[in-house]
Amino acid sequence: MSRKNQTLGEFIIENQSSFKYTSGELSRLINSIRLAAKVVNHEVNKAGLVDIIGAAGDTNIQGEDQQKLDVYANEKFIQTLTNRNIVCGIASEEEDDFISINSQDENNQNKYVVLIDPLDGSSNIDVNVSVGTIFSIYRRVTPVGTPVTLEDFLQKGNQQVAAGYVVYGTSTMLVYTTGDGVNGFTLNPALGTLYLSHPYMKFPENGNIYSV
Structure with a gap:
């Protein structure tokens, strides 16, 4: 049973056996997202002090004006996921096409996109409103050992292995699920550590407001 206030790293290790696939790759992947989120969080929190707010002068695939922090966050997540040699492909809102990653363990042996x-x-940063990262993880459907294709990314939601988000706000939280409950972790900025603060999050049975 996971205990409140344990670190995200401890939680991942303790609950690894409950993952649908227990090879350890998914644990390393969540840890990579954690690392990149902490780096991005540091930059977001000093956005008003350094020249990283405002438009970057380009548009993304959605036709939206890219902000400087969009570009920075995109680079950091891609860099972290690529350097740790865990995924075989990444699809980002800030990229025109998916990125096929040739793993260093020969023949594209990585299984996750x-x-x-x-x-x-990100445009909210100029007015000091919360922003966040959204992520979804799938196992590839094309054969291991071949480059990823669009088919690996266009899977149904019920095929997700894990999904979650990070909110960079008054407190920074990482919330994710691997299909066995939703758990939230809050960053202690003094230590740079994410602690389990909201175990087994659920919608309340009754509430005054319902929002999607």
């Missing part, structure tokens, strides 16, 4: 919006709502 990540779909990500590295920094959703």
Whole structure:
């Protein structure tokens, strides 16, 4: 049973056996997202002090004006996921096409693809409103040992292995699920550590407001 206030790293290790696939790759993948989120969080929190707010002068695949922090977050997540040699493909809102990653362990042996919006709502930063990262993880459907194709990314939602988000706000939280409950982790900025703060999150049975 996971205990409140344990670190995200401890939680991942303790609950690895409950993952649908227990090879350890998914644990390393969640840890990579954690690392990139902490780096992005540091940059977001000093956005008003350095020249990283405002438009970058380009548009993304959705036709939206890219902000400087969009570009920064995109680079950091792609860099972290690529350097750790865990995924075989990444689809980002800030890229015109998916990225096929040739793994260093020969013949594209990695099994996971990540779909990500590295920094959703980045235009809110100029007015000091929360922004976040959204991610979804799938196992590839094309044969291991071949380059990924569009088919690996266009899978149904019920085929997700894990999904979650990071909110960079008054407190920074990483929330994710691997299909066995939803758990939220809050960053302690003094230590740079994410702690389990919201175990087994659920919708309340009754509430005054319902919002999607």
